[in-house]
Amino acid sequence: MMTRATDLEATEGVFNQAPxxxxxxxxxxxxxxxxxLARECGPAVAAAMEPALARLGEELxxxxxxTRGELANRHPPELRxxxxxxxRLDRFDFHPAWHDCLDWLKRNHVAGAAWADEQPGAQTKRAALFQLFAEVECGSLCPATMTHAALPLLMREPALAEPWLRLALAPAHDPRFIPAAGKRGxxxxxxxxxxxxxxxxRANISRADPAGDGWYRITGHKWFFSVAMSDAFLVTAQGADxxxxYFMPRFLPDGSLNALHLVRAKDKLGDRxxxxAEVRFDGALALPLGEQGRGIATIIEMASYTRLDCANGSAGIMRAALAHALHHARHRQAFGKPLIAQPLMAxxxxxMAVEVEGHVALCLRVAATLDRQRDDAAEAALKRLLTPVAKYWVCKRSPALVAEAMEVLGGNGYVEESPMPRLFRQSPLNAIWEGASNIMCLDVLRALxxxxNAGAALAAELAPARGRHPAYDRHLDRLGKLLAAPQEADARRLTEAIALAVSAARLLQGDGIAGEAFCLGRLQxxxxxxxxxxxxxxxxxALLQRARPDPP
Structure with missing residues (x-):
């Protein structure tokens, strides 16, 4: 007996599913x-940025x-x-989608060129683009942030200007595995x-021994070697002082491969x-970077940029998860009406939308300090203090929000065809990278x-919003007591309190509902x-209409 079309529709038809x-x-x-962006850069500068950001936002x-983001993760790099x-080759081969991602990030000044951009708000714009790209593909953001963070160090080393500084600043991705002098970027x-x-x-045991002509031979290992296909690396090793x-090129000046030997690829939970990789240095040649014996200070400067990008990446992951949850809830019917119309789901x-509002506000406020730090001591002090604050709090909250978003999608969010598993696997990583949570909170104590200037700069940052909401005022009073005599055991509580205060202060500057909702739900x-x-x-x-990723 032939099966009727209506029977097939009843058993195999797709309905009550989100597109x-x-x-x-x-x-x-x-x-x-x-x-x-309007708050941190000013309305005129933000308006000037908007056409480019809108074009790129539509593209992404x-x-x-x-599809490119999916392919780059479905086909992880192969170690050769x-x-x-x-x-010996000691290299990775990548899917073309990975190189498409790096090309986009280089062309749009996310992976280096922002330091040469003299337009107002260039670093804040870059942070926004970093967040937007995190909604698409996070793994390629690692080489973008490493390159971006290394550049302020290279700019102070005339010996590394050619070709390293020039090509790191260049808005071009060149995937060829050849010496740097022959590349476009x-x-x-x-x-x-x-x-x-x-x-x-400080417990590192890799050794650096003089090799003549300013070079050092590095002998030792690295347990995690980030962005292992890069053209050069910043590494730490114990020297006489x-x-x-040290700055370690992949190829030596004579065109031969440096003695940098990959041992194995890391099989990671996410960031596929x-x-x-793990790596062994068999007398690899490198040049000193920064003052001899002050490698920690040099690396901390680089980490101030990579740590902010960890927070930016987490903000982007959370925005992506929220967008998918909102989209699903608008299209999925349950108990006679859309999920988003159910009071408890709403x-x-x-x-969740208020949570994302706070993280975006905090991250872009810290990003704005990069645009101002050179000419404003208070902004430089805020950068030093708020970078570990944002790194701790934004990254710490990411797994919880992504898990909640996955639950909104139900079983559909738990299968690999959904974008949610990749977001979920990625969500804990930024809290681990570049110093885990306790390291960040201890760094906040050190900054204070x-x-x-750090405490005074923070007080000046928070004061303008006092009187705009009673919960905010009471939170500032509690924060003041924590700041009066900060203790190591209270470092997490203090860091969270600072993060919430800065987020609320930024949101309360507007006339919208986000600041009110943030204070009610997080400070009261x-x-x-x-x-x-x-x-x-x-x-x-009002909050859901504001957060909707595809507003009418």
């Missing part, structure tokens, strides 16, 4: 980001770019240690972590598109203790909850 979230505009649909939401004749990686030390870089930082989604004593949606009732309709 793919694509072909919208990641920037124009991101009200929190647009408001934050296209089906083509979503030897060629057919047995010669290059990438810089980093190797700090050793198996016996982890975050304690203590731990130093990015090549991380409360959960609105609370060593820079007497007794009103908070460990679960999204468990706080006081919010103006869900």
């Amino acid at each position: 793919p979230l694509q072909d919208h505009n990641r920037y124009l649909g991101h009200a929190a980001m647009r408001d934050a 939401a296209s089906a083509d770019w979503i 240690l030897y060629d057919a004749q047995g010669r 290059l990438l810089i990686g980093m190797g700090l972590t050793e198996r016996q030390g982890g975050s304690d870089v 203590g731990l130093g930082c 598109s990015n090549a991380s 409360q959960v989604l609105a609370d 203790a060593r820079d007497k 004593e007794g009103a908070g909850s460990n679960a999204f949606g468990g706080g006081p009732a919010l103006d869900t309709a």
Whole structure:
């Protein structure tokens, strides 16, 4: 007996399912980001940025770019240690989608060229683009941030200007595995972590011995070697004067490969598109970077930029997860009406939206200090203090929000065809990279203790919003007591309190509902909850319309 069409439709037809979230505009649909840029750069500068950001936001939401992000992770890099004749290669081969990602990041000044951009707000714009790209593909952001962070160090080393500084600044990606002098652009990686030390870089045992003509021979290992296909690396090793930082090229001046030998690829939970490896240095040649014996200070300067990008990446991951949850809830019917029309679901989604608002506000406020640090001592002090604050709090909150978003999608969010598993696997990483959570909180204590301008700069940052909401005022009073005599055991509580205060202060500058909702749900004593949606009732309709990724 033939099966009727209606029977097939009943058993195999697709209905009550959300269409793919694509072909919208990641920037124009991101009200929190647009408001934050106007706040940090000024309305005129933000308006001048908007055409380019809108064009790129539309590009990154296209089906083509979503597919590139999927392909780069579905086909992770392949380690090639030897060629057919047995010669060492020590390189990774990548899917073309990975190189498309790096090309986009280099062309759009996310991977180096922002330092040569003299337009107002260049670093804040770059941070916004970093967040937008994190919604598409996070692994390729690692070489982007390493290259970006290395450049301020290279700019102070005349010997590295040619070709290294010029090509790192160039807005061009050149994937060829050849000496730097023949390339159009290059990438810089980093190797700090050793198996016996982890975050304690002072425990490194790799050795640097003079080799003549200013070069040093590095002997030792790195347990995690970031962006292992880069053209050069910043590495740490023990020299005669203590731990130093060294610039290690992949190819030597004579065109031969340096004695940098990859041992194995790291099989990571997430970040599958990015090549991380263990490495052995068999007398690899490198040049000293910064003052001899002050490698920690040199690396900390670089880390001030990579740590902010960890926060930016987490903000982008959370925005992507929220966007998918909102999109699903608008199209999925349950119990006779769309999920987003169910009061409890609307409360959960609105609370998630407020969370993302706070993280975007905090990250772009810190990014703005990069644009101002040269001419403003208070901004430089804020950068030093707020970078570990943002790194700790934004990255710490990411897994919880992504897990909640996955739950909104139900079983659809738990299968590999969904974008949610990749976001979920990626979500814990930024809290681990570049110093884990306790390292960040201890760094906040150091910033307050060593820079007497830091406390004053923070007070000046928070004061203008006092009187705009009673919960904010009471939070400032509690924060003042923590700051009066900070203790190591309270470092997490203090760091969280600073993060919430700065986020609220930025959001309260606007006339919208985000600041009110943030203060009610996160600063008001007794009103908070460990679960999204468990706080006081919010103006869900307005908050969800504001957060909608594809506004009508």
